[in-house]
Amino acid sequence: MRTESTQDDLLGSILNRNRQWATRTAATNPALFPALAQGQSPQILWYGCSDSRVPETTVLDLQPGEVFVHRNIANLLPATDLSSLSVLQYAVEVLQVQHIIVCGHYGCGGVNAALANKKLGLIDSWLRGVREVRAKYEKQLVGLTPKQQSDKLVEFNVMEQVRSVLKNANVQEAIEERGLEVHGWVYNISSGECHMLECPEDPDAHVFTVKDPRKELLD
Numbered sequence: 001m002r003t004e005s006t007q008d009d010l011l012g013s014i015l016n017r018n019r020q021w022a023t024r025t026a027a028t029n030p031a032l033f034p035a036l037a038q039g040q041s042p043q044i045l046w047y048g049c050s051d052s053r054v055p056e057t058t059v060l061d062l063q064p065g066e067v068f069v070h071r072n073i074a075n076l077l078p079a080t081d082l083s084s085l086s087v088l089q090y091a092v093e094v095l096q097v098q099h100i101i102v103c104g105h106y107g108c109g110g111v112n113a114a115l116a117n118k119k120l121g122l123i124d125s126w127l128r129g130v131r132e133v134r135a136k137y138e139k140q141l142v143g144l145t146p147k148q149q150s151d152k153l154v155e156f157n158v159m160e161q162v163r164s165v166l167k168n169a170n171v172q173e174a175i176e177e178r179g180l181e182v183h184g185w186v187y188n189i190s191s192g193e194c195h196m197l198e199c200p201e202d203p204d205a206h207v208f209t210v211k212d213p214r215k216e217l218l219d
């Protein structure tokens, strides 16, 4: 158990590290903090998991100001979630990001909890979104080992969240008007690497089509 003094040690140490980082960064990149003080113009919106092992700015080797972020457990974008929808609208309409990346990660505790059917309290309501993805892809998960099921559900969940982003009217408009791109990625905690997922259009989505103006030019 942590005592009060070890807590103070931890926070004191973190504050020290923060000051050292600020000093070091200002020395190596003197223009950074003055530029950030003027505003932000990130090109990327990142939807990721809250997991402490997937800090997007660190794993993408980016600087402050380069990625606009929304993270929650299991990187979900429920159509009724005001928080993630507000981030999406602001990033697309105001910041005019060029890329939206939905990034899941293997070994996701939220996805594993949804697979395990354990009662965890309030979070069960949140994880309903993952359980719905699991139900949709049930046939593809049958016969796999628990690890394979978890990895596959992580990937299917990313695909479904990408589709959820693509159903958004602001996103559809930005795709048509200025070529906004939406991507599905998975992060591998064991290697530190991200890879892109193929996210085909949803055959079950009767109401939604995304027009890609560049494709029309090529046709």
Ligand SMILES: [Zn+2]
Pocket: 049, 050, 051, 073, 074, 075, 105, 107, 108, 109, 110, 111
């Ligand atoms: Zn996770």
